[in-house]
Amino acid sequence: MTTKLTLGRRGLLQLGGAALATPMLMRTAWAADKFVCKIAHSEAIGSPFTNAFDKWTAILNEKSDGRIEAQHFPASQLGGLAQLLEMSRIGTIQVTAAGPDSEEAIAPEIAATAGAPGFIYKNEAHVDAVLQGDIGEEISRIAREKTGVEFIAYGEVGFRHLLTKAPVTDLASLQGVKLRVPQVTIWVDFWKLLGANPTPLPYSEQYAALSTGVIDGLDSDYFSILGFKWHEQATNILPTYHWFLPKAIRMNAAWLDALPADLQELCRTSAKEVFAEQRAINRAGADKALEDLKAVGCTVHPFPAEEKARWEEKSASLYDTFGATSPETAAMIAKIRALA
Template structure:
């Protein structure tokens, strides 16, 4: 991104934040948080909940206002604005960080987690804390991990029942080299693009489909234009809540501790909302007549990922992290 474009985006974000800041807020200082998902989505509601907890913990010194629905831009752009300090906080999938922070590549690996429960055990423990700590070197403070569900392929063309069915198809992926290579290893063609462009791209045939979890497949409306969903569950990538280091450094140690505590305390709340939303979205999508392929042999999918692991898990640090995750019971 050019310097001029970065400055333009910073000015646009600043204008949006200034306009929104007139809304009534009880806190003395309101931290501005970005999310690409719509109002009511579990991640959005979790950050709102974190803000309430933060107000209580700081006696009204700090609060949070969430700018949902990509009001401040798509994830890649809001990451940069958070690094600049224009945006105070940001809820983002780990995928867009893969090209920036090496450690985020490991929990983003296909089939690295055996289940959502396995992911929770890993990300709630020492490995998760190690990954959060890695954000600081990139002008961000990692606060907590939220659920992103298991991601599976959906498309407008045909039911996918095997790896062979993917060959030659065009799928949108997050803007991450690893996800591009993952789709390529399965014989399909990856098209990185912002989340907000996916619906029209499927509708007009620019791409055949994309990959995501039940709630996102639902809330985006993608199920309306891509009526074949295969539960291959190739990714169980956590979401991360980060704060601008510039904002963090402006807080007292007491308030920094309150931010961390409020963020961690919002995680169980988010997971409760997420479980309920997953169930609700699945019921809605099945009722809409989407063809869901539930039973699939994951063996060939996992086997196809060997080149991806070889390419991205090169350093001894990352190899050790993969080993520790696989050994976590």
Template sequence: MRDDRLASLGCGPVSRRRLLGGGLALSAATFLPACKPRMSGLLTGADTHPADYPTVKAVEFMGRYLFERTGGRLGIKVYAGGQLGSETDTLEITSFGGLDFNRVNFAPLNSIEPMTLPFSLPFVFESVAHMRRVVDSAVGDEVLATLEPHGLIGLCIYDSGARSFYNTRRAIRTPDDMAGLKLRVPASDLYVAMVNALGANAVPIPFGEVYQSLAQGVIDGAENNWPSFVSARHYEVATYYSLTEHLLTPEALVMSKTSWDGLSPDDRRLVREAAKLSVVEMRRLWDQRVTEAKATIAASPVAVNAVEKEPFAALMRPVWDQFITTPAQKSVVERILAMREG
């Protein structure tokens, strides 16, 4: 990261300790002490999604709302597209006050707060509507509140879509169809356990390497939501998309507790109000994007097939038992299941 980019975050001179391949040039331990959180003016946010992504647009919406309600006193500058590093990097920076806001998937939160794990379980949500009903309830608020001891204030929960499997070899209709398939997963113990339990072989590789790996036969497939399947152009090489919808893991918008503590009570209320309204905007944009992605796939050679989910979900009990081990976690899972329509 160049010195002018550090200055834009309110950071003074710092020494470099490591390069992170085109992203953050500093370790959090080096970066954070030189950064001064901003309690007024232009607040900063990070997102690994591209600039036109619904979560980025939602936080920008939030910034405009704050700007209008405070007469220009508060606003938000979002560094999108992973400009400041991976979610793990920026999450650490945010927890120490080097960034004000951060949009992260629940997966990296799992490693710092066990109470976020229930939202990441495969097949725990039966639909997008069910997931939204849960995160909008007291359960969502309680899970977000567990982040405060880690230096983070959970503000709201965004969508991440329903993730399904796609591959180059065959349609997946039953778990037997997954046997022997090499499927890319993120670097997550939970994802690895899920795919292996379904009978396939989990291959953790970076998202940016998936297209080439599919084209060269290094992997047979991967899993993701409709918009990502299209935007990453994976549909050009993986022509089978099977609607397992195994994960509906949401994403969180968090704020640095250091920055939060520096706000007045009125500004805190305003930030929470803006965050809540941004969820409505994010969902509007997300639903629109899903519709557009489905239209793109309908006009492509990709074969899309429905899936009976129960045989897949039945294989997840050992995975749930592996990751859900405390009474508090089990209580959250029970409350999630109780909100199903069926």
């Protein structure tokens, strides 16, 4: 009887130990399956783009039941654009956003879809025909192969315009104006053709550069001019619509591939849904953002169709120059222009 009781107690102790260990094992397994997703970019706080990332972050956390821990760092909090691009490629962060032109050195055929060369996109319907169709899928595959990131969706900041200290109203008044450009060759070449003095600078340095006179102006969308308060240093706007900047939502491919299949699907489908909404909001709000800029003291100068035509003609040689980068780039430019 004593032996049986002892064995019974031992069995109960073993059973109790296993019962106590089970929640610990479950917590350990859950922790091992938790994937931290750092989302970092350079867009302004309060912009439609940043608001979309806020929404997407919440969706990833909620709909993954906590298996994805998404963290959002807007407005260059983790570094400038060049740093964020490199961090997303090596996996230090998992997601960033930038125009496809940022891959100019690695995959110039991708850069062509970022409104490069200037005036290649005629309107927003043209943009959608390119990026929401076969070309959008193609450049995502190219990005995966050549850069280690997947373009899982496309947002946008829209058409870019000129913001300058002194009025620029035509080609004559543009000559020699020091304009900030990203550190991308095609942007430099575009403004040189038009007679400006392009000055490559990191995105985060534009306010200081305006205030100190390092630059006389910049080109940007209306939301960013408001969000980063560049209008405090320059108040003249020329609505040129010269460059449309889509933003690829770039996810580190190795990190994405390591997720369970359902979480991979969640990342891709939720990004597409959120940034489709972002594009609609961005387009609907652009006119209001311009009115807001007028309200804070900006002057909007007219840009007649005949003047725009002169700018287009002056910069048209860039199609051939940029297309000469590679046969793939020339083919991509031709496909984009054919969809207009």
